Amino acid sequence: MSVEERLLGIRGWLIDTPEYGRLRSWRDGALVIENGVIREVGDYLYLSKKPRLQPVRWLDAGRFAVFPGLIDLHTHAAQYPAVARGQSELLPWLRQHIFPQEREFAGPRGRREAGAFFNELLRQGTTTAVLYTAIYPDSCDAAFMAAAQSGLRVIMGKMMMDVGSYGSLQPTKIASVSLHETEQLCKRWHGAGDGLIEYAVSPRFAVACSEKLLRGAADLAARSGAYLQTHLAENLEECEKVRHQFPWARDYTDVYEKCGLLSPRTILGHCLHLSDREREALAASGSSIAHCPTANLFLRSGILPLDEVRSAGIRLGLGSDVAAGPELNLWQVMRSAIESQKARSFYQKHVPVPTPAEALYLATQGAALALGKGSRIGSFEPGKEADLTVMDYSALLPYHGSVRSDMSAEDVLSLCIYRGGPGAVMETFVRGRSIYRAPEPELF
Numbered sequence: 001m002s003v004e005e006r007l008l009g010i011r012g013w014l015i016d017t018p019e020y021g022r023l024r025s026w027r028d029g030a031l032v033i034e035n036g037v038i039r040e041v042g043d044y045l046y047l048s049k050k051p052r053l054q055p056v057r058w059l060d061a062g063r064f065a066v067f068p069g070l071i072d073l074h075t076h077a078a079q080y081p082a083v084a085r086g087q088s089e090l091l092p093w094l095r096q097h098i099f100p101q102e103r104e105f106a107g108p109r110g111r112r113e114a115g116a117f118f119n120e121l122l123r124q125g126t127t128t129a130v131l132y133t134a135i136y137p138d139s140c141d142a143a144f145m146a147a148a149q150s151g152l153r154v155i156m157g158k159m160m161m162d163v164g165s166y167g168s169l170q171p172t173k174i175a176s177v178s179l180h181e182t183e184q185l186c187k188r189w190h191g192a193g194d195g196l197i198e199y200a201v202s203p204r205f206a207v208a209c210s211e212k213l214l215r216g217a218a219d220l221a222a223r224s225g226a227y228l229q230t231h232l233a234e235n236l237e238e239c240e241k242v243r244h245q246f247p248w249a250r251d252y253t254d255v256y257e258k259c260g261l262l263s264p265r266t267i268l269g270h271c272l273h274l275s276d277r278e279r280e281a282l283a284a285s286g287s288s289i290a291h292c293p294t295a296n297l298f299l300r301s302g303i304l305p306l307d308e309v310r311s312a313g314i315r316l317g318l319g320s321d322v323a324a325g326p327e328l329n330l331w332q333v334m335r336s337a338i339e340s341q342k343a344r345s346f347y348q349k350h351v352p353v354p355t356p357a358e359a360l361y362l363a364t365q366g367a368a369l370a371l372g373k374g375s376r377i378g379s380f381e382p383g384k385e386a387d388l389t390v391m392d393y394s395a396l397l398p399y400h401g402s403v404r405s406d407m408s409a410e411d412v413l414s415l416c417i418y419r420g421g422p423g424a425v426m427e428t429f430v431r432g433r434s435i436y437r438a439p440e441p442e443l444f
Contacts, residue, residue, distance in 0.1 A: 007054050008033040008432055011044045012061035012390065015409050016068050017365055018379040020310075023357035025409035031066070032056060033386045036431030041380045061390050063403065064426055065412050067360070068379055069127025069387030070330040071367035074229070074269045074290035074319025077117045077143055077156070078105035078134040082323040090235035090299050090324075091207075098323065099166040102134040102159065110139025114146035121152060122436035123422040124328045125389035127429070128153040128367075128377065130229060130267060130290070130319070132202050135159045135167050137181040141188070148193045151435035153387070155227050155371070156189075157202035158182055162213045163245075175213040179220060186224050196430070198227060200267070205231035206242045206255050218260035227265045227371075229290075232256065233278075234270035235301045253278035262287045264372060269319060270295075271309070272302040279312040288315040288370035291362065293336035295324035303340045307352050317367025318359075331420035334359035338417070356413045386432035391416055395424045 014029035030047045032040035040047055048058065082101045086093045105113070110133075121129055129152060133140040140158040147154040160182060162174035169177055182201055190199035201221040203209045209217075221228040233239055233252050242252045249255045253274065256262050264286030271282070271289045282289070291304050309316055318337060320328050337359050345351040354362075368378030377387045393412045394403050396419040416424070428436040 006034055007039075007052065007056040009047070009056040009058040010061060010066060010388065011048075011058060012064045012066040013409070013412065014041065014066050014380055015413060016379045017357050017361040018381065020361050020366065021355060021358050023360075023409055023413065027409070028062065029066070031380060031386065031388075033432040036385055036433065038380060038382055038384050038386050040382060061426070063392070063394060065391045065393050065416070067125075067389045067391065067416075068364040069377065069389050069428065069430065070125050070363050071128040071317060071371070071378070072121070072126050072320050072328070072330055073130050073267060073288075073317040073367050073370060074292055075129060075322045075325070075328065076132045077114065078102045078110070078132070078139070078159075079323035080113070080117055080120070080328075084326045085323070089237065090301060091237055091241075093299060093324070101323070103166050105134040105139050106136040107138070110134065110136065111142040114139070114143040115149070117143075118146050118150035118152060120328055122150060122428055123425060124330060125391065125422075125425040125428055126152070126328065126330060127387040127389065128371070129155070130200060130227070130371075131156040132159050132229070133157070135161065135165065135178070137185055140185055144185070144189045144192070144197060148197055151196070151430050151433060153196050153377075153430060155198045155200045157200040157226075157229065158185055159202055159204055160213060160217060161204040161208035162210050163208050165208070175210055175216065178213065179216045182217070183220055183224075186220070186226050190224060190226050199224070200227035200229045202228075203230050203261075205234075205238065206246065206252065207238055211246070211259060214255070214259040214261060221265065222260070222263070225265075227267060228261055228263065229267045229269070230256070230261065231269040232271050233273040234296070235299070236273060239273050251275060251278055253281050257281055257285070267370065269321065270301065270304070272296060272304050279309065279314060283313040286315075288317065290319035290321075290370070291316055291337065292319040292321035292325055292333070293340045294326060294333050295319075295321035297336060297340065298326055299324050303344050305344070306337070306341055306354065315366070315370040316362060317370040318363045329421050330363050331416055334363055334417045337362060356410065356417050359417060360413060386429055388429040389425065390427040390429075391420065392424050392426050396420060
């Protein structure tokens with residue numbers, strides 16, 4: 001960017017949620033961005049006339065809504081072609097559909113699909129994604145290269161598993177090899193892309209890992225400063241298998257506690273079937289939960305007791321969990337987060353149902369806090385980095401109607417949650433740089 005264009009201004013209907021349940025908006029608002037950082041936020045009429053030493057290059061999105069960039073805390077790059085496949089529960093679904101899919105992610109297919117997957121994320125308005133790949137280091141390496149080219153924030157790691165693995169190594173060698181491959185990938189990629197690319201040590205879940213692999217993964221994450229991600233208590237059959245596999249543990253969470261996996265840099269997928277003791281342990285460790293409601297419904301895994309998780313003080317955000325989740329569209333994940341709690345309220349008294357503002361928080365500021373990035377991204381605060389999602393909410397109205405003057409910010413947000421998707425995503429920014437722009441409509 002030239003000296004004359006160091007200041008970028010974006011005009012639009014700004015909508016964010018700096019606190020859980022608190023919706024904040026500027027109907028004709030503006031952000032002034034300098035070197036990728038939000039410097040000013042407020043009303044366009046005031047900011048556009050404010051005298052400055054440097055001129056502002058204005059992008060007028062006046063008829064669009066501007067949200068903080070959407071954050072996907074849990075998804076699987078190697079599984080995307082298997083979305084909506086199979087009607088079974090978690091463990092048979094993994095064996096029948098997902099392990100074969102991940103096995104094919106090695107070699108040319110993995111390199112070919114990696115770039116396409118990140119393009120799909122861009123189309124959804126996602127600016128930060130936390131990902132698993134397959135067990136193969138070469139395809140994981142290719143995925144990191146594609147991530148760096150995409151401009152997204154990406155936290156990612158090679159899948160690790162040494163119990164029932166779909167790989168070809170001898171069982172006695174898998175753990176050592178997997179730890180070595182993970183360490184090499186972490187050294188190569190953690191902190192790359194000017195800090196936009198980070199590594200997540202990624203043991204699949206306790207069912208697929210020996211105690212040796214779990215302890216080794218925890219040690220590697222601690223030494224490297226990388227994130228650690230795994231799955232916890234997604235399915236009742238899974239929980240029962242863990243009980244038999246690790247008889248020395250008090251419960252599923254205790255396996256991870258004893259092996260050293262829980263920390264403020266740990267992201268745990270699902271966590272549906274936890275006791276009060278386990279939730280207290282997660283809160284005490286500072287670990288975060290990736291809530292994946294679309295995936296939980298698809299695999300009939302259960303419904304997260306969202307109120308109990310929040311009451312325990314656990315940091316929480318949303319994940320698409322493709323391919324158990326049928327799509328990467330986080331607006332639909334927000335919708336499922338609301339609708340699943342509505343379903344709970346039909347048979348449990350006094351279940352609070354999230355508002356659209358609360359759902360948006362879980363996909364933005366709440367997820368940023370879960371990653372330890374709440375002071376850097378997630379809402380429109382001066383000093384934060386400018387990760388933005390621009391939505392044409394008029395495209396979501398029936399018959400593509402004109403926007404009514406009496407529409408509120410709550411109306412716009414509800415439209416996006418209940419009808420939003422890539423067709424309404426106009427542009428996506430990370431650190432103030434446009435990394436996706438919707439193609440111009442064709443003229444007949």
